[in-house]
Amino acid sequence: MKLTRRNFISKSSFGLPLLPITFSWNSNLSLKKEKHSPLKEGDVILFQGDSITDSNREKTKELPNDSFSLGSGYAFMGASQLLFSNPNKKLKIYNRGISGNKVFQLDERWEKDCVNLKPDFVSILIGVNDYWHKRDKVYDGTIDVFEKDYRGLLNKTKEQLPLVKFIICEPFILMGSKVDKSWIGPFAEYQKITKKLADEFNSLWVPFQETFNHAVEFAPPSYWAPDGVHPSIAGNQLMANKWLKIINSKE
Numbered sequence: 001m002k003l004t005r006r007n008f009i010s011k012s013s014f015g016l017p018l019l020p021i022t023f024s025w026n027s028n029l030s031l032k033k034e035k036h037s038p039l040k041e042g043d044v045i046l047f048q049g050d051s052i053t054d055s056n057r058e059k060t061k062e063l064p065n066d067s068f069s070l071g072s073g074y075a076f077m078g079a080s081q082l083l084f085s086n087p088n089k090k091l092k093i094y095n096r097g098i099s100g101n102k103v104f105q106l107d108e109r110w111e112k113d114c115v116n117l118k119p120d121f122v123s124i125l126i127g128v129n130d131y132w133h134k135r136d137k138v139y140d141g142t143i144d145v146f147e148k149d150y151r152g153l154l155n156k157t158k159e160q161l162p163l164v165k166f167i168i169c170e171p172f173i174l175m176g177s178k179v180d181k182s183w184i185g186p187f188a189e190y191q192k193i194t195k196k197l198a199d200e201f202n203s204l205w206v207p208f209q210e211t212f213n214h215a216v217e218f219a220p221p222s223y224w225a226p227d228g229v230h231p232s233i234a235g236n237q238l239m240a241n242k243w244l245k246i247i248n249s250k251e
């Protein structure tokens with residue numbers, strides 16, 4: 001039989017009829033104006049933090065709205081949706097997270113990686129290394145140092161960028177290859193500090209621990225964050241979804 005386009009699309013390679021393939025535009029993905037979005041035209045959004053935010057981003061060009069510069073984690077996923085949903089707002093979205101960072105290391109590079117970018121929104125996810133590295137005895141910072149350093153960073157930012165809005169993200173853990181139950185009590189103190197500072201600075205608050213706690217009702221912790229700290233692809237999408245819900249709502 002002569003192979004024609006009609007024959008090709010009506011027969012599979014096994015000689016069985018192919019089911020028709022149709023494509024539809026999911027209404028959940030359609031362009032729509034977010035009713036409560038605080039974003040304005042020309043806004044600059046900055047993601048800051050440690051390896052969870054870094055997510056293997058390139059660190060030479062560090063461009064806004066660039067897939068390589070945004071990494072492969074929740075920051076990229078969140079930025080993708082914001083840019084998709086707001087094509088007329090001319091947003092600029094940066095990722096300046098660096099793996100291994102603690103609060104004092106954010107402070108050391110804050111002029112270059114925050115202030116000079118003149119962000120309208122600064123999203124910060126930090127804290128797991130402040131505890132983890134102390135636990136592993138490679139850092140001598142205490143919970144009091146964490147609070148002092150974090151508050152100092154936020155105050156310094158407000159002094160130089162008085163109109164900036166903070167999005168404070170809760171550091172989180174799950175049971176995994178790097179995390180056991182002995183983490184829970186001490187790490188909860190770091191989480192309380194971040195919530196305290198979010199309230200103190202009238203920031204948007206992203207409760208990631210609650211989000212992951214709910215997620216493990218549907219799949220085990222290893223599905224969301226195999227080592228208990230670094231999220232999987234699914235874990236990153238979970239984070240992006242929650243982050244977007246907070247920034248696009250009045251919660």
